[in-house]
Amino acid sequence: MAGSAKIAARASEHATGDRHAETIDRRIGRRVTHGILDLSKIEAGKMPLTLETFEITAMIRELTTAIEPVVRKNGNTLTTELDPTLGTMYADAVKTRQILFNLLSNAAKFTTNGHVTLLVRRATVGTAAFIEFVVVDTGVGLHQEQTQKLFRPFVQADASVSRKYGGTGLGLALVWRFCQMMGGEVSVSSRPGHGSAFVVSVPERVVPSADPEISHAA
Numbered sequence: 001m002a003g004s005a006k007i008a009a010r011a012s013e014h015a016t017g018d019r020h021a022e023t024i025d026r027r028i029g030r031r032v033t034h035g036i037l038d039l040s041k042i043e044a045g046k047m048p049l050t051l052e053t054f055e056i057t058a059m060i061r062e063l064t065t066a067i068e069p070v071v072r073k074n075g076n077t078l079t080t081e082l083d084p085t086l087g088t089m090y091a092d093a094v095k096t097r098q099i100l101f102n103l104l105s106n107a108a109k110f111t112t113n114g115h116v117t118l119l120v121r122r123a124t125v126g127t128a129a130f131i132e133f134v135v136v137d138t139g140v141g142l143h144q145e146q147t148q149k150l151f152r153p154f155v156q157a158d159a160s161v162s163r164k165y166g167g168t169g170l171g172l173a174l175v176w177r178f179c180q181m182m183g184g185e186v187s188v189s190s191r192p193g194h195g196s197a198f199v200v201s202v203p204e205r206v207v208p209s210a211d212p213e214i215s216h217a218a
């Protein structure tokens, strides 16, 4: 597996005795472990949904306060556009926040001196009401064939990504799983050099019996 190969490569770097690299590698190692634990817990059905009613705008405000410094670090601005009629939703608040945090961190990471926008709006599909979260950036973007694989664990657009930006390629895999668990979905449209838009839709009222059985990302 690409991930274990990476860990092995990093472990051999340790042998060279580079202390600084060791600290960073330990941190990366911990993040990889947490990501894998999250994924395997979901697979074993041990990360159930915790459904509650929460105010959408309050959740978004809290989240943007946390993420704003990360966005600014690369010289980016963050704009939030919230539908004024947003009320509450009944969903897993922690997983919803994690989904948005992962998407916004990616937008911040893969964009320099640009813009990151978070749009939150209502959407209906037939009679079903959804809350749609759209994360748009003006960053490096992706080729179409890359966008098809991104939601699989340990996938990064190409080998240069982990060298240049770090990360483990687990963020979007978790986004995908959490969306599935809540009966929602995630999609991406992007063009190299023109930025990316990730769209997540989550039912406004998640049905507790939404089938938690998860198959692998296409």
Ligand SMILES: Nc1ncnc2c1ncn2[C@@H]1O[C@H](COP(=O)(O)OP(=O)(O)OP(=O)(O)O)[C@@H](O)[C@H]1O
Binding pocket: 035, 102, 106, 107, 110, 137, 139, 140, 141, 142, 150, 155, 156, 157, 158, 161, 166, 167, 168, 169, 170, 171, 172, 173, 195, 196
């Ligand atoms: N907003 C974006 N713009 C350009 N490329 C992106 C964007 N978001 C994700 N990607 C590509 O998708 C890959 C997978 O994203 P993912 O969040 O799963 O992993 P990561 O950010 O590399 O690592 P991690 O999230 O585990 O720290 C990234 O490595 C990058 O190549």
Ligand SMILES: [Mg+2]
Binding pocket: 102, 105, 106, 167, 170, 171, 172
């Ligand atoms: Mg990421």
